[in-house]
Amino acid sequence: MTPPSYLDLREKTRARDRSLRDKVMSLEDAAALVADGDSLAIGGCTASRTPFAMIWALIRAGKRDLEVSRSIVSTEGDLLYASGVSRHIITSWFSQGIVWGVSKVMRAYTESKRARFEEWSHMAMGLRYRAGAMGVPFMPMRSMLGSGVLDRAEGARTMECPFTGETLLLVPALNPEVAIIHVQRCDAYGNAQIDGLTFMDIDMAMAANKVILTTERIVSNEQIRRHPDQTKIGFFTVDAVVEVPFGSAPHECYGLYEPFYSHMDLYAQMTAKDPDAGARAYLDRFYHEPKNWADYLSRIGMAELLDAQRRGSGIYDD
Amino acid sequence: MTTERARISLSVAPAYTGSELLAVMSARLLKEGQTVFAGVGIPLLAAILAQKTHAPGLTILFEGGVIGPFVEAGKLPPSTNEQRCSRRANMLVSITEVLLLLQRGYVDVGFMGGAQIDRFGNLNSSFIGDAENPKIRLPGTGGGNDIASLADMIVAMKHEKRRFVEKVDFITSPGFIDGGDTRAQAGLPAGGMFRVVTDLGILGFEAESRAMTVVALHPGVSAADIKANTGFELPVPDDVEVTPAPTPTELAILRELDPEQLYTA
Numbered sequence: 001m002t003p004p005s006y007l008d009l010r011e012k013t014r015a016r017d018r019s020l021r022d023k024v025m026s027l028e029d030a031a032a033l034v035a036d037g038d039s040l041a042i043g044g045c046t047a048s049r050t051p052f053a054m055i056w057a058l059i060r061a062g063k064r065d066l067e068v069s070r071s072i073v074s075t076e077g078d079l080l081y082a083s084g085v086s087r088h089i090i091t092s093w094f095s096q097g098i099v100w101g102v103s104k105v106m107r108a109y110t111e112s113k114r115a116r117f118e119e120w121s122h123m124a125m126g127l128r129y130r131a132g133a134m135g136v137p138f139m140p141m142r143s144m145l146g147s148g149v150l151d152r153a154e155g156a157r158t159m160e161c162p163f164t165g166e167t168l169l170l171v172p173a174l175n176p177e178v179a180i181i182h183v184q185r186c187d188a189y190g191n192a193q194i195d196g197l198t199f200m201d202i203d204m205a206m207a208a209n210k211v212i213l214t215t216e217r218i219v220s221n222e223q224i225r226r227h228p229d230q231t232k233i234g235f236f237t238v239d240a241v242v243e244v245p246f247g248s249a250p251h252e253c254y255g256l257y258e259p260f261y262s263h264m265d266l267y268a269q270m271t272a273k274d275p276d277a278g279a280r281a282y283l284d285r286f287y288h289e290p291k292n293w294a295d296y297l298s299r300i301g302m303a304e305l306l307d308a309q310r311r312g313s314g315i316y317d318d
Numbered sequence: 319m320t321t322e323r324a325r326i327s328l329s330v331a332p333a334y335t336g337s338e339l340l341a342v343m344s345a346r347l348l349k350e351g352q353t354v355f356a357g358v359g360i361p362l363l364a365a366i367l368a369q370k371t372h373a374p375g376l377t378i379l380f381e382g383g384v385i386g387p388f389v390e391a392g393k394l395p396p397s398t399n400e401q402r403c404s405r406r407a408n409m410l411v412s413i414t415e416v417l418l419l420l421q422r423g424y425v426d427v428g429f430m431g432g433a434q435i436d437r438f439g440n441l442n443s444s445f446i447g448d449a450e451n452p453k454i455r456l457p458g459t460g461g462g463n464d465i466a467s468l469a470d471m472i473v474a475m476k477h478e479k480r481r482f483v484e485k486v487d488f489i490t491s492p493g494f495i496d497g498g499d500t501r502a503q504a505g506l507p508a509g510g511m512f513r514v515v516t517d518l519g520i521l522g523f524e525a526e527s528r529a530m531t532v533v534a535l536h537p538g539v540s541a542a543d544i545k546a547n548t549g550f551e552l553p554v555p556d557d558v559e560v561t562p563a564p565t566p567t568e569l570a571i572l573r574e575l576d577p578e579q580l581y582t583a
Contacts, residue, residue: 045382045399045413071413072399072460093460097396098358099580102457110455117455119444121463122381123421126414142421143467146495146504148442148488149459152449158505167505196401197383198412254401261396315401 002155003137003173010135012209018236022188027057027293030212030240034178036063040086041129041174041208042070043181044248045199047097047259050076051182053247054214056296059083059287069174071125071200074251075267077117078105082279083287087115090174092122100268104275120144120153124171129200131173132207138170145169179208181233182247184256186215190238191224191231196254196315198232205233212240214247216256246297246305257312260304334564336476336517337582338572339536341367342564344474344515348427353377355420355465357430358398359581360474362389363572365429370571377408379425381461383416385409391575417461420468428469428509430462430491434481435473437529437550439493439511441466442486449488459490466491470512477516482548494528501528518544520561521552534559 031054034040040058044050055076058066068080069090077094080086082105094117095103109115120128127139138157144150145158145167155172181201186192190213194201205211213233218241224231247253250260250267271278290296297305334342340360345367348354356365356378365378366389377386382399386408389395395402404410419425433456434442443462447453465471471493475481493511494501501510510528514521519535532544532554541554576582 046397048382048399048401072397091458092463093458095457099396102454106457107455111452117458119458121459121467122413122461123417123464126412126417130414142505143464145467145506146492146501147463147467147490148444148449149463149490166507169505196404197399197410199383199399200413202412203414252400254404258401259396312401315405318406 003131004175006135006137009175016210016239020189020235023190023238023241024188024218025240025242027053027242027244028061030054030242031057031061031063033210033212033240034058034063034066037065038177039067039069041176041179041204042068042076043179043199043201043204044251045071045197046074047251047264048197048199049182049253050074050248050251051180051214052076052249052251053244053293054180054182054212054242055080056287056293059085059283069125069176071122075103075264078103078271078279079283079287081105081109081115082276083283088118089116090118090120092120092125096264096268100264104271105279108275118154119149120171121149124153124156126200126203128171128174129203129207131171132175133203136173138172140168140170142168174207176204176208178210178212179204180212180214181205182214182253183233184216184253185219186213186233186241187219187221187224187235188241189221189235190233190241191221191235192233192238193224193230194232202232205237208237211238212242213238214242214244216245216247216253218243244293249297249305249308250300252308252312255312255315257308260300260308263300263304334569335582338569339517339564340474340515341572341582342568343520343536343561344429344472345371345568347472347513347515348373348376350375352426353379353424354427354429355379355381355425355469356398357381357462357465358395359431361429361431362394362398363576363581364474366575367568367571371568379416379419381413381416383411383413385411385416392577394576394580417464420464423508425469427472427512428465429472429474430465432473432475432481434483434486435475435493435514436483436486438495438497439471439514439523439528439530440486440489440495441473441491441493442488444490445488447487462491466493467506467509469509471510472513472515473511474515477518477544477547479547479549482550484550494523497528498526518547532558534561536561537563
């Protein structure tokens with residue numbers, strides 16, 4: 001793993017149409033912007049603001065061999081492995097969530113070496129995206145030293161600080177070819193407002209060569225211009241905007257809906273005994289068979305959706 | 319996996335679960351005014367319990383990017399990255415920024431759970447067995463490595479022989495590495511293991527050797543019990559303290575916090 005050439009990185013940015021233009025398209029058209037073998041960064045963290053609609057579209061489009069990175073990976077990682085979309089995931093933590101135990105699908109794929117889970121510390125992931133966002137080849141940091149995580153992290157280096165003589169860790173820049181990020185709202189140009197936790201998404205958008213935004217709703221550019229301080233991701237980094245209500249289902253979207261807990265329990269049950277067959281059955285039922293995103297949500301169920309929404313909007317009750 | 323827990327005979331059945339004991343005992347170690355970086359599970363629960371008892375001004379940090387929240391009873395988050403973690407927080411920042419507070423030195427205590435620990439307080443949450451051909455691939459470090467590398471640590475975990483081993487299969491989150499000053503030599507001059515809280519007792523680390531030692535035993539636990547459930551030679555001082563049992567108030571608060579026993583079953 002070596003950081004990209006700086007001039008290549010700049011050239012890719014220069015070649016993009018960064019004008020203030022309408023970028024609204026369908027999930028299917030956005031999926032076509034991702035090529036087999038691309039490096040793909042996924043926004044959000046664990047069960048929060050996961051761009052599930054875009055992942056759903058990538059799986060339905062039959063993408064292959066994406067090198068995926070994310071701050072923390074939950075069930076979307078299982079499904080990317082099981083669908084063949086990715087055989088290599090770079091992250092700091094990978095399982096559905098601590099209350100569901102260790103992911104059976106992740107275990108089945110990694111222990112049989114059908115797929116790779118490349119582990120870095122959480123801060124290392126963050127600083128790798130930040131280095132990518134800054135246009136520098138690495139960031140120095142003070143954790144991971146002395147650990148097995150460092151021994152196995154390809155591309156990490158230690159150095160003696162030229163100022164203090166201390167040992168520091170250098171983590172290489174991560175400049176994903178494509179970043180997919182889900183937000184509460186953005187305009188047609190891709191000016192995005194994010195409520196609540198931003199995770200690593202802002203650095204990720206700056207680091208990527210291409211950004212696909214999915215959004216709960218598209219708002220006018222006038223509304224964005226009334227509160228420019230609320231714009232967290234600027235239009236100039238964005239290449240596609242897709243309006244997808246409940247685009248993080250069954251995960252949460254801050255202030256709008258919480259995780260769909262019963263559905264997540266269902267997923268855990270389906271993959272508990274036979275992870276391979278369970279993940280396949282889940283993919284058929286919720287990914288391949290639905291006619292469209294609305295049909296996917298219908299299969300999860302209106303009662304679940306309303307419950308998640310009721311719990312989600314309660315964050316502002318205090 | 320089967321548990322290798324040696325039998326402990328108690329004259330009276332305790333009125334609390336092992337996880338409740340862990341939460342209570344570790345909450346007591348947190349002090350008013352401190353800033354604690356808490357992981358999910360028992361640490362999260364214990365930090366909230368401390369806020370509701372002796373440390374109302376405890377500042378909790380969550381790795382999702384949350385500074386100083388008050389999590390609502392009955393609405394515990396499934397990880398430290400959901401909106402439930404952010405309730406009534408003072409500030410929300412990115413993951414990278416909140417982790418950098420550890421590096422900058424703003425955190426008094428790092429507080430997390432553990433799957434496997436060794437004599438020098440190294441933690442493994444990555445691989446059971448050889449990393450190249452693991453028997454079990456565990457979820458990995460998350461923020462654990464960063465917290466353990468950069469803060470004084472409290473770890474809360476079940477005390478079982480298979481979890482307390484001579485040497486961890488893999489160092490996910492460093493303790494004192496090989497003991498002595500090997501942690502500083504590896505490039506980690508700050509932080510390190512302070513206490514390990516288990517359902518049998520409270521453990522510390524000797525000042526020079528940095529090997530694990532017993533600080534206190536919980537009510538009804540003998541020196542022989544704790545030794546029998548530890549996979550390495552664990553010294554127990556003759557005059558070892560016994561912790562006061564969880565109070566009805568502490569248990570009542572815990573049960574109100576976690577009525578569904580998400581973390582205290």
